[in-house]
Amino acid sequence: MTTEITPIATDAPLPDLLGLPISTVERETGLGKDTLRVWEKRYGFPAPTRDAAGDRLYSTEQVQQLKLIRRLLDGGLRPGKVVGLSTRELQALLADNGTATASYLSKTNSMDRSVDGAVEELLATIGSHDPQALRHALGTAQMRMGLAPFVTELVAPLTIAVGEAWAQGRFEVFEEHLYTDVLTGVLRQAIASLTPQPVLQGPTVLLTTLPQELHGLGLLMVEALLVLEGCTCVSLGTQTPVTDIVQAAQAHRADIVALSFSNVHKASAVRTSLRELRALLPAATALWVGGSCHALHQMPLAGVSTVQQLSSLQPLVAQWRHAH
Structure with missing residues (x-):
């Protein structure tokens, strides 16, 4: 069952005090500032007002729409299909996808x-x-x-x-x-509280996300499963620039760099970042990626291993140990 959102009255403009700055919108929606600006230029949405200093201010209704859009992107839809739709239309799409989501959960989990x-x-x-x-x-x-x-x-x-x-x-x-x-x-x-595994050796795994990726819960779930496999995990949290990932991997002598992606990124940007990271990391350092970003599963990249499901981590670790 969906809940209809009462639209904000449009007979008078919203005062600036009711608008949210772009940094707050980024934090609340998980959509990066650059993404919001690109959508504004390409699709005409969101359509922020400006304060006296010329900075963008977003209405609460637009923020609500952006949150719904983020959920649809996480579900696999492309921005061109959903950006600019009304709240009611976005909720209808989510309702239509509900049955498919339940079926997916049943199969994958x-x-x-x-x-x-x-x-x-x-x-x-x-x-x-x-x-x-x-x-x-x-x-x-x-x-x-x-x-x-x-x-x-x-x-x-x-x-x-x-x-x-x-x-x-x-x-x-x-x-x-x-x-x-x-x-x-x-x-x-x-x-x-886990007891260290003295028998198993390696790998050391560096976990993080790229800039504009705010979601870190998936990283923590992966860390829990890797620690169970006897891995040494080093978590940098979220939004680490590529060059900093490379420096951290060298400093911690990481055998594997593991990244998590939601579906808020453009496919081209994901591939470009992964190619850059792969080129900068030593050849002996494995690069694992996973998450709901469909670009990860559409076109495999050389030297990048895609984790399809959480259950895939155990055989990947076993494969690494066998190779080393």
Whole structure:
């Protein structure tokens, strides 16, 4: 069920005080400043006003539309198909994709009825605005299931479900942020409590995202699974420039650089950045990429390994060890 958003009255212009600066819009939507400017020029949307200094200000309605657009991009649609559509049209597209999304989750995450029910229960807990209850529920599930199944069978579909609930108006941004913050704490605690694997050797994996990629929860999920495999993980967080990634990989003697991408990037920009990074990294340093960005799966790049699913990490690590 979708929630209709009441449009902001248009009989009078919005005062500047009600507009949001571009830095806030970037943070709230996950869409980079450059992307917003390109769309403004190419599609005529968003259409910000200007303050006295000439800086862009975005109305709350446009920000809501941008959030919906981001969800559709994460689902595989191209900007030309969705940028500029009304809130109602964007919500209709999300509703149409709901059945396909549920089918995809069922296939990729092997969600049985018990896990599906657990996702719904956790969504309700998020909506109750009780961080302690959410932390207890996630922590209990992690201890009961074990870290690897917790990440692949529960957290992965739950994260997508939270995004869909937000896009459909069931959750507000602060509720999505609450989920991310609590889950980050649970995963960090679980990773810290793991007993080191003295028998296994390597690899050392450097984890990060490229500039304008604000989403770091996927990196943390990957880190949890890699640590379980005995890898040494070095996380730089999000939005690391290519040259800094190369310097960090050299400083930490990384065997593998692992990057996460959502679908907010243009395919050409993703490929250009990966080619540049691949050329700058030593040939012996592997480059792994994954995420919802469809450009990663459309045209394989030489020297770049694409992680199709979280379950692919274990055989990739085993393959690296066998080769070394």
